[in-house]
Amino acid sequence: MYKVCFVDDETINYQLFEKMVPWEEKGFQVVGTAADGLEALRMYERLQPDLIFMDIQLPLMDGLECVRCIREENQDVQIVIVSAYSDFSYAQKAIRYGVQDFLLKPVSRMMLNQQVDKIRKTLDARQKPEKSRDICSNPYVDEMNQVFACISQNVEGGPPPLKHLPEIKTMYHLVLRPILGEEVSAAEMKKLTAELAALPAVAGHLDMIFSLTGTSLYLGSGCTFSDEPAMQSIIGFYRKNDYAAEIYAWKNGKSTWPLYEFLARSSSQENYGFYEKYGKVYEIEEYPFLDTELYTAPLDGLIVAALSENSPERLLDFIASQFFYARNQMISPRLLKNFVLDVLVKIKFCLKKFAPEESFFLMRNLRMEKIYDTVSCEALNGFLCLKIKEAFGELEHKILQAGKGEHVVFRANSFAELKFSDPGFSVQMAADFIGISKNYFTSLYKEKAGLGYWDYVTQLRMQKAKELLATTDDTVGAVARRIGYESEYHFSRKFKEYTGQSPNQYRRHS
Template sequence: MILILGIIIADDEKKICRLLEYLIDWDEIGAKLLGVAYDGISAFQLIQEKKPDVLLTDIRMPGMDGLQLIEEAKKQNASLKCIIISGYKDFQYAQQGIRYGVRDYLLKPINQDDLTRTLKKLVNETMEQKSSQEARRHLEKTVRDYSGEFKRVFLKIVLEQKPEERPETVLKEVRKINTSQVIDQGGRCLVVKPDIEYKDFTKDAYQLLIDKTIEILQVEFASEEGELTIESSYEGIFLLLCHESPDKEELIKALNHVRDRVMGLQDLFPKIYFTAIITEPVDSDEELIRQIQYSRIAMYNRLLTDTNMVSELNAPAAKSEKNHILSSKISNLLENRPESFEPEEIKKSLKEAKRIMHETKNISGLDVKTELLHMARNYMDWFELLDTTLDKSGKAVYFSEMYEHCISLDQAFELLEETLIKTLFEVLNHLKSREIKPVAYAKHYIEKNKGIDIKLEELAKNAGFSYSYFSYLFKKETGKTLTEYIQMVRIETAKKLLVEKERNVSEIAEMVGYSDIKFFTKQFKKTLGVSPNEYRKMFLER
């Protein structure tokens, strides 16, 4: 890059100014005349406006003499190079100018070669200094960019790990990328979660809200240290402050200002919620990871406390037996309601789960999410027994993503209920559209085989379901259990055989699947009120 240096001439003798202007070959020395002033005050104003690299000034000028001009100009720009133009009688003033940083002086009358040589020397020095400064700035920017990119990678790796992961384990993953320290003089993390309710959620709307919030954060926390380290995830926007950050009160004030500006976007979104957390300052990478993890867990707790808050981070309580008790109670609840395929049964189950959570002390928002996901996946597994084409993982992922946009525990349960019941209806509607009706298939199979030697598990499997669900479905459509229906078919078959004379009761019992004549007689009489012989006699006497 070619550097063109700017020069200003100040002298109350206009002919001297014109002489200097024409004596210098500006292109040859790589300089440009920025302006000419005929008094000290005008010269100072011109210096402030044009910001030259070199000043040629006479000593004796009205308004402000050359030495005063140099003194004031150097206060504005310490790197300004000054040349004094003086007569012989003012030489002592030129010597005084040396104390103000004057680089050279020229005696009148001006010699063209001396002037050109002096200016060339200053131009070359200035160019070398500017090149050195540019190289230093480039190096500093390279180091800063590298450091900034590493901080972003560090933050991304931390957020990709589970929030309950051990900090030293996460740090090992970070060290695989870079062994440098992320913070060497201290740092802290701020977490901001702007949100819209899951009922109003669209990816485009939410991304717009995130982008707008990041813009506000960048303005609020702009730093001379360089670009801010910001990473967003479904849990929120994470901001690293790795330089000397403001004290806690100033940070709270700044985040409240951010909140006010974000909440001012109400015209774009139906309703906005805002939560922010300030972590403690730390002086090691491992402690920074721990603080980030604590903040992630704390952000989940907004479902149990409140949104629209800016708060300091409180370290989460250590895992206790209560967490295991909660998980055990939810598991028992699911085991006691196997394959529940009625909307009302699902609602009862969720109501009981919510009661358990309300009564369990010291649970965290992360515990809630874990258990609700556990319930969602269990129900999806059961629904898959009805319809093997169900995208159960996709449904669970949808619930997990929308959970992040719930603002209370009640709303999280409302979301789970909506997701499960909607999925159930989708599955049942899909089953109704099948060409082969499973219950019709089973009835046909039982009647064809006269209910003899039928393995119920195999029958359910052939129909495409688990035995427990198929039993439920069969009874719902026929009003009888599989066993009751098979019993009915056997008795109906026996009735037809009994009106024939060829076979005795013992043979008929065996034909319809009863190896014990006494048990057959008991079941027949229980169903029709008369024994097989009495039934036959009634028809033969007609």
């Protein structure tokens, strides 16, 4: 049984979670709950759970800070953030801290069970790491399996007792990248490795180790040899089969790292050939990338504009410019992947605000591991652009199916999301944007949405005000201006009508 814990200051929330999932059937046991961040840390240290559902707004220590503290000790525990706040800055921080997902309350039974099933598969894979398949029989392979198992389970204190590993003088970690965009399967990897073993330049080194872990290949030898012809033969062999072979080299006496550290690092590092079309041999100590964050400020406006216009062209142009910059500056692939995830999650959040049903279905196949497992710039760019085009294509189809009235509501809501912070925003502006008269627009909107358009705009502003009051130290006047009110008095009066509390009262109790 895997151990699961809930952290939420509202008891009813984790009681609902306990009832919504058949935990024991899915292989989990609920072992603990906590109501604040400090209690959550103590619970984690005491119980060492496999899975934690964590709220953000907690007393004493907020959920994200709690996640950061846990991650300093353990990179493997599965953490899912659950929050009532859709502000993307929360999701962005959560992603940086390596959470498995970010769920917005209220969470449906279906989505929660899907999340638990996905995490169960991840935990099972770690419990039963794929056994390495040796192509060339030799005495090192079982020992290599022990090393990989040790690495995957994050065992502290160094490798297990090893007899033969110190005898290895040369080791290579080979990673394949599909030149044509098709992912390499484990079966294909095994087939190609068997063919590789028969190459004269490779077969001449009879004591070479071939050890497969997933879609990576480890090659080693008990002697030091002139390896340039062999490495070029390997690169050429895979290129003929439409794969770029990146090879990371370790040689006893030349590397500053012991072999075990090389194996551990090479199994989790960024691939150095991310921006190159074809592979080559790399020295793992020579890190080639810049750790510079990409520019994301225009994303919110571009995404909302794309949704309101139902055209992602300007958004795609901006994405292309960021990929061009990343390639030219050799930005860390990890940071470019963070940017890709930012784009997709921001689209999902925008959809959730004014098309909640579509937000699940349009982005249902979004998986962080798909992004972070991508090993080439071209494949990552293609994946992101395809996701965006599919989402907008399906959205257009759903809008056309729904009819003119629903189309007007969708475009008007997304336009409000784009313009609500403008003090001069008006119903007339929305009608002009859609291209119909103001009177027809207001009557059609109310008929289809069930409320007046300006009521919707006010709800949007008040919801944003609640988030700002709860999560920032901005003055009430500053909050008013950020959501489109020039008068603090007018905003405070409207906020009290909407919530029953003044802004300051709401802030004190949030």
